[in-house]
Amino acid sequence: MNRKAVVLLSGGADSATAMACAKRDGYEPYALTIDYGQRHHIELEMASRQAKRQGVVKHLALAVNLRAIGDSALTDDISVPAGRSIEEISGGIPVTYVPARNTIFLSLALGWAESLGTGDIYIGVNSLDYSGYPDCRPEYITAFENMARLATKIGVQNKVAIAIHTPLISLTKAEIFKLGNQLGVDFAITHSFYDPLPSGNACGKCDSCLLRLKGFKEAGLHDPLAYGNSQ
Amino acid sequence: MNRKAVVLLSGGADSATAMACAKRDGYEPYALTIDYGQRHHIELEMASRQAKRQGVVKHLALAVNLRAIGDSALTDDISVPAGRSIEEISGGIPVTYVPARNTIFLSLALGWAESLGTGDIYIGVNSLDYSGYPDCRPEYITAFENMARLATKIGVQNKVAIAIHTPLISLTKAEIFKLGNQLGVDFAITHSFYDPLPSGNACGKCDSCLLRLKGFKEAGLHDPLAYGNSQ
Structure with a gap:
């Protein structure tokens, strides 16, 4: 039985938890991080440290310049919204949407998985919240x-099954943090913010920070990240 | 009506013909070439010259290092087969298969198309021969x-249709060359070989050359490429 799995690791809390799920499920994790021209390289640093902490077999960082195809607040010079209410956050597709991002990421994961002789891929997507x-x-x-x-x-020859594992897809943010906590994820080496301050602290104001803060609060857990101007 | 289309342009004869089909169909072509770590950069040069010749609106060359995920004779140090019969060529999936290549290419094309506000993509794939x-x-x-x-x-909001156009998918190689010829494609600025000689000439021995030569012969057309040791 093949027990390798490619895990998409972004440096965020969700993908760190998805990685821990792959290990819980008995897979040897091969971490894939896409350097797609994000505005902030802290994501890549966090991914690298998280991969090391969780003892992956290999961590591959692959560069694809999605800035060239543009049209997102995460890669373009579009402003990331700040200070919105949860109701505002929930209205439609956000400007931080990157065209076809998960399709591009999953395609690259599929190519690597096939080279490794496995069809198992983990991605920390979440359709709630x-x-x-x-x-x-x-x-x-x-x-x-x-x-x-x-x-x-591998699909056509039907030697191995192809499965995109999405262990977090139907969990709330609070449930994700609880699960990660149970599985021993060190959330101090994750990021979850679009616009870190010059100090490296999380802004506490963008959609991503607001959802993370709400999730930790509801989970009754301490968020180890430093926010705003705190030390 | 949106008349932009993203056309995947490899530098080969098939994608040059697909580009001409997009123009025939009334689209403004945006050419996308993926520099995926091919062993030979002549493909990229040909794509650039072909894009210019066909007057594309924009030609984007995007680098994705598929060598890092490996496992193909086109990106790895695996030998490209030479001198095989058509019967041998037809036996199964070739070693020149690159894991998930078209999925990766189409995903990137999809991202660019969405940024351009169109769902039309052309790719010169061919399921015959x-x-x-x-x-x-x-x-x-x-x-x-x-x-x-x-x-x-764009798919979810249903504002534009998403269509992957494959004008060559059910044509023989001979029919592709005839079609390209009718549409004015300059096949002198295409390549169709995996292992060009030091002179830059096509080898005339790999699967790709053998299929191209057979196609031109059956189409009753002259292949403008120089093969082997000819001038």
Whole structure:
């Protein structure tokens, strides 16, 4: 039985928890981080440290310049919204949506997985808590699996099953933090903010920070990150 | 009506013909070439010259190092087969298969298309003539379209249709060369060989050369490329 799995690791709390789930499920994790021209390299540093902490077999950082294809607040010079209410956050597809991002990431993971001789891929997508991203929904993941089975040598030859594992897809943020906590994830080496301050602290104001803070609070857990101007 | 289309342009004869089809169909072509760590950069040069010749609106060359995920004769140090018969060529999936290549390419094309506000993408895949690649078949293309409609903002909001155009998918090589010829494609600025000689000439021995030579012969057309040790 093949027990390798490619895990997409962004440096955020969700993907760190997805990585811990892959290990819980008995897989040897191969971490894949995409350097897609994010505005902040802290994500990549966190991914690298998290991969090391969780003892991955290999950590591959692959550069793809999604800035060249543009049109997102995460890669372009569009402002990241700050200080919005949860109701505002939940309205539609956010400007931080990157066109076809998860499809590009899963495709690269699929290519690496096939080279490794496995069809198991983990991704920490989550369709709850107002994420609003079309490529985080269960119906999208199922469609990607169907496509992947037809796309690849491993799929066509049917030697290994192709499965996109999404252990967090139907969890609330609070449930994700509780799960990660149970599995021993060190959330101090994750980021969850779009606009870190010059100090490196999380801003505490963008959608990502607000959802993280709400999640930790509801989980009754301490968030080890430093926010705002605190030390 | 939006008339932009992203066209995947490899530098080969098939994608040059697909580009001409996009123009025939009334689209403004945006050419996307993926520099994926091919062993030979002549492909990229040909793509650049072909894009210029066909007057594209923009030509974007995007680097993705598929060598890092390996396992193909086109990116790895695996030998490209030479001098095989057409019967041998037709046996199964070739070593030149790159894991998930078309899925990765189409995903990047999808991201760019979405940024441009269009869902039209052209790719010169061909399921006949012994290609043996799983990601060149009509059922794969249909599955990709289904996935893409669920993956993207344009798909979910249903403002533009998402269509992967495959004008060559059911043509023989001879029919492709005839079609390209009718549409005015300059095949002198295409390549179709995996192992060019030090002179820059096509080898005339690899699967790709053998299929191209057979196609031109059956089409009754002159192949303008120089092969082997000819001048």
